[in-house]
Amino acid sequence: MPPPEATDPFALFDIWFAQAAQSEPNDPNAMTLATSTPDGAPSARIVLLKGHDARGFVFYTNTLSRKGGELAGNPRAALLFHWKTLQRQVRIEGAVESVTEAEADAYYASRPRISRLGAWASLQSQALPSRAVLEQRLADAEREFPGDDIARPPHWSGYRVLPARMEFWQAAEFRLHDRTVFTREGGTWLAGKLFP
Numbered sequence: 001m002p003p004p005e006a007t008d009p010f011a012l013f014d015i016w017f018a019q020a021a022q023s024e025p026n027d028p029n030a031m032t033l034a035t036s037t038p039d040g041a042p043s044a045r046i047v048l049l050k051g052h053d054a055r056g057f058v059f060y061t062n063t064l065s066r067k068g069g070e071l072a073g074n075p076r077a078a079l080l081f082h083w084k085t086l087q088r089q090v091r092i093e094g095a096v097e098s099v100t101e102a103e104a105d106a107y108y109a110s111r112p113r114i115s116r117l118g119a120w121a122s123l124q125s126q127a128l129p130s131r132a133v134l135e136q137r138l139a140d141a142e143r144e145f146p147g148d149d150i151a152r153p154p155h156w157s158g159y160r161v162l163p164a165r166m167e168f169w170q171a172a173e174f175r176l177h178d179r180t181v182f183t184r185e186g187g188t189w190l191a192g193k194l195f196p
């Protein structure tokens, strides 16, 4: 449970994330990313957290995907972690910006070769007529980049969610859960509790 005097949401996130890495059988870094459609409807999917610090929370994707289009139209998002074995939830909300080219290059270069080629092959979120079309596009990418020097596609990059609000939820007996909410006011964070 977060101590009542917790004042730094990033420090608390670090503790909870490290504990999740120990406890969760799969993908402790999986988080729901909620965006909004042009007409204001919510839209959600899972992505993987690939970096975080006091600036924000980073994930990588195809910028021409549905989520990429939605973020171009409304660069605001919500992130949600649910760590089932710890009975914890973290909610993060804020504006979204692109990571730098250098950051995207560095993370792209760390990915396995086929994943890098897959970023060229996949027209993420577009209609796929058949699996054979994807396999053909992957074969085309392999021919174009026969070695390990695979350029990062211009449409593949990362986004950073810059939190303005972070909430930490810990289950407690009889559903009298503990909720600590942090809101950013200028350069500082205000902490408070919420009814469960």
Ligand SMILES: Cc1cc2nc3c(=O)[nH]c(=O)nc-3n(C[C@H](O)[C@H](O)[C@H](O)COP(=O)(O)O)c2cc1C
Pocket: 027, 030, 044, 045, 046, 047, 048, 049, 059, 060, 061, 062, 065, 066, 067, 068, 124, 125
């Ligand atoms: C565990 C898990 C991790 C995922 N990680 C990512 C990711 O890091 N980046 C990504 O683009 N899609 C990831 N996906 C796929 C997305 O959920 C989604 O299907 C895809 O990004 C297309 O979403 P969109 O049509 O809203 O753009 C992941 C899915 C799961 C289930």
